[in-house]
Amino acid sequence: MIEHQEIAYLGHVELGTPKIEESLWFFKELMGMSEVARDGDSVYLRVWAEHDLTTLKLTAAPEAGIRHIGWRAMSADALERRAKALEATGQGIGWIEGDVGHGPAYQFRMPAGHLMEVYWDRELYEADPELKPYYKNMPQRMPSHGAGIRKLDHLHVLTDDVPANRGFLADELGFKLRENIVLDDGREISSWNSVSPIVHEIAVSLDAVVGARGRLHHVGWLCDNREDVLRAADIMAENGIFIETGPGKHKISHQYFMYVYEPGGNRIELVTQGYLIFEPDWKTVTWTEADRRDGQAWGLRMPASFHAYGTPEVDLESAEQREIPIARLG
Amino acid sequence: MIEHQEIAYLGHVELGTPKIEESLWFFKELMGMSEVARDGDSVYLRVWAEHDLTTLKLTAAPEAGIRHIGWRAMSADALERRAKALEATGQGIGWIEGDVGHGPAYQFRMPAGHLMEVYWDRELYEADPELKPYYKNMPQRMPSHGAGIRKLDHLHVLTDDVPANRGFLADELGFKLRENIVLDDGREISSWNSVSPIVHEIAVSLDAVVGARGRLHHVGWLCDNREDVLRAADIMAENGIFIETGPGKHKISHQYFMYVYEPGGNRIELVTQGYLIFEPDWKTVTWTEADRRDGQAWGLRMPASFHAYGTPEVDLESAEQREIPIARLG
Amino acid sequence: MIEHQEIAYLGHVELGTPKIEESLWFFKELMGMSEVARDGDSVYLRVWAEHDLTTLKLTAAPEAGIRHIGWRAMSADALERRAKALEATGQGIGWIEGDVGHGPAYQFRMPAGHLMEVYWDRELYEADPELKPYYKNMPQRMPSHGAGIRKLDHLHVLTDDVPANRGFLADELGFKLRENIVLDDGREISSWNSVSPIVHEIAVSLDAVVGARGRLHHVGWLCDNREDVLRAADIMAENGIFIETGPGKHKISHQYFMYVYEPGGNRIELVTQGYLIFEPDWKTVTWTEADRRDGQAWGLRMPASFHAYGTPEVDLESAEQREIPIARLG
């Protein structure tokens, strides 16, 4: 068991997209991110309120999906400890020298197949003079265009075994189980896990598709407030971006949300205003089928796609789907 | 044709409720209204930012529904002119002496059967010392409890003939048709009508139930902003009030909405932030089936009840329902 | 006396600026307006939610200030009536053929010297395909950059005689006095006047500078909600625009405000969420010195500049200033 916090935060994600130019337009023009580097098929992006140089690596790829997930350690020692522990699980891959924005990283796979890495050294963003912020405690000037996101917030991955995968995150990285959904037949189908006071840096849910591996449900970016999400809804609608559902409120996590599909196909969430957990002895909140029968907050029903769609996309006509009696995702 | 504005605003509505105590709790505790008088089976209520004494008459009745609708005239002369015109239509009923809060009123029925009245003299609210407002231009102290509504905004009624009824409102009272929905088969199924710059004081839609008369779709109260509607959603949810749909945004009128059923069964809307029409030569915006195919703003779908439920309630199992190819209400 | 509404709305304003390029950057990049035409030293701008082609004419000029104010009439007949009445006052100048966006206009001067015009014919905006809006009832796609203003809202002018000038607006154009400030010595120093339910399309206040003529206090643009104004504050701050005061709330009009100086020197207000007046028999709300002693809502004090600065700017060191015991502007 991990006693003290070893992972500090979700450092970056790499998304694959089959439409790199359209995806770049989405993240830069509509979401308001800025580009910091290019390397081969990849473009490195950042959000203005993030201190680290880059948090999104967007890579041209045949299929949409999450290509890797980077966790920043609490210290150089914590990184060493995690690398050893991960190696011992048999899920370890090994060290890489680093990438744009960070130094040596130890790579491994979650049992469900998602590629992850832990690292300590990272490059801080230094604003050019014309991007110096008004606020001395912010790294960059807030852009006057786009949806007003502040930072990378969390991601939500799909697996064929929720307890095994979120248990791996708990045992090897120290994630705490904040909330989950357990069906009447005992199956845990969703879990919200965090190392910090936010309810989740990573949610792990059961993939509706049997045999699918390493799929992404969505990546979430943080807005300051609900009005920003509502304004973002109009920006997305005006620019022809598909809004899957929302703006609405999750009962789980209390986050106010909107889900859209970026042009490459990845589901993107804009979220705000969840609750924080400061209690070291927080008791997991478990939602039953009965609890979930009334949908999201205020009775909103998620569309069917919300429970079946992920990236890479699977042909749902030909795929075998699991029988899940209720909507399984927050 | 009416050249100048003859009706100033929606002055009051009378709602019937089979659960008067529960309805009173809803309007006073959750909506934040205050009681100004009682008379027989009726209780007279007001909202803090309204200058007139009372805008809601709540009457114990076997069935929920709209019992009458009061329009304030632009002047004593306008009242006389409207009374004469209405009498000439054959829809006139005659003068009443008045009621709590207003003087002589001329009563009539819309062709669809809804009882209406026009009046000029009304009583202004005078706050008791302990309810004196902080703002000299407001009539009453803002309450620190409830959903934060400011004033009565509009109502939405159901008829078997939209053009005839909204035409009657145009010809006899001067309402202008701001927006409407016209099906591919030529049927106008919904219309938003106003005498002032707000998009509607009264919407008139086709009743889904054949043979129903004088039914109410909903009455709407105005909130200051979207956050008030979102906060109201939590207040309603915490207090067991059924939220039918929302908070969401209407494409028509741009109002941000939430629909709930008050305990007596009447559908209540909390709305905010619609657009205003200052143009004297406004051209009606007509929405086609194609325009309505994507639902409300951001893709929200209204539940089936939204298109069939009204008060008085009709047993939808036994009733004959009209075939309406798309969701017909904003 | 004017019985029926003759002026429909504030149609456009022309601002002079000694820094045309910087002013254009401010209105286009920060405020989010778009350019529709250029003619000589003038650039014609519009806001996305406005139906008329253009509402702001920005003209390179030696001094900042309001060059002319355009009022749209309720009808062609109303325009004829107003032209005749204005001519009879001796303040009339005569007809012009029109300008970009509107047809024949009758020009005149307010007693205080401000150039005004009334017109009926105007050009409607037609969006190019790539700017077609998501909302059929809107004329143009909402931009994803800038402060989120929706439309031109009002202006505030300075005079040496408030009663004479707001009386002229009442007698010749039909403006109603909604609120005003009257000092203990009987001087009316500020007035809020409107033809529509908004509290003011034009405020008229006493100029602090003796001998100044035709000065502008500010022009106000409407935002959807307070969060937009707060977000605009960060946009202005991040871009080095001087924020004179706010965001805060006016007691008078209830508008939530922020005042900035555009690079050319004109004071600009971003406002939202005032109250509406539907009563034909509205009684002017008069604020006394005692009423104004506590400042704006929540106790905010306006800076000294708010009461002395206007455009064209006057050298306050050498100018004679009126003694006005309290802050005189809302």
Add this chain to the structure above:
Amino acid sequence: MIEHQEIAYLGHVELGTPKIEESLWFFKELMGMSEVARDGDSVYLRVWAEHDLTTLKLTAAPEAGIRHIGWRAMSADALERRAKALEATGQGIGWIEGDVGHGPAYQFRMPAGHLMEVYWDRELYEADPELKPYYKNMPQRMPSHGAGIRKLDHLHVLTDDVPANRGFLADELGFKLRENIVLDDGREISSWNSVSPIVHEIAVSLDAVVGARGRLHHVGWLCDNREDVLRAADIMAENGIFIETGPGKHKISHQYFMYVYEPGGNRIELVTQGYLIFEPDWKTVTWTEADRRDGQAWGLRMPASFHAYGTPEVDLESAEQREIPIARLG
């Protein structure tokens, strides 16, 4: 040096008030707190979204001020470690058995004299059936009255030696210095310190009054969003509560704030939407005199009282005041 987090959160504060009934009215009716117990001269209160039984102990006392400050430890072991370390400093007082809502606590004084305690065992709130929340992850139903605060957030204390006192908090309890203000003469006059990702659970500033000890600047409660703070401003104004300044935005911490005096005289802050620090290697942001010259965000100037008033109140006429060249508090 403390390597791992030992203090979990600010558990409770005890405020003295010379007007216990009026203070109770303020905290219950206007702030929306609920009473959970009474004992002697003290009333125990809580906010609906807090899991612990009680977070505010309000005690009738001759003078306003902060009577004690309770920190919850990360574990029983952490409590033992802290007690030993504190004892070794000479600032230790000893163990108490507990109080309403928590078990054994080790008490001590900050060098500046403020009484503090650390504890581990605490009582969780259990809602009565009629207060069961809509949200399973919340402990209590959200009230439909009052300012909409969610939880106790932070406090701000005054000392005669900022480095010594915030250093004590760092060395003995593990607080990290997030932001501070350092004058040109080298004096550190304000510091924001936290154990969790929020910018401060406790700020420590230089008391403007020479010789004053153990004074409170303010206690802050968290609102969900800026609209709640704005709505609270109207609630406070309507109920005659003195608003000292705000709503406005701090540059430091980015919190949107409003300061009021509760009837007993203690300064109360309603705050929302600060930024979070997840970086384990956060570098303190130091603000200089030059940085602070433009006031709060958007240029707001704090009133003089903000820099001199604290509780217990001191007669500023007779007291010796320190010369502090700029506004020293966020």
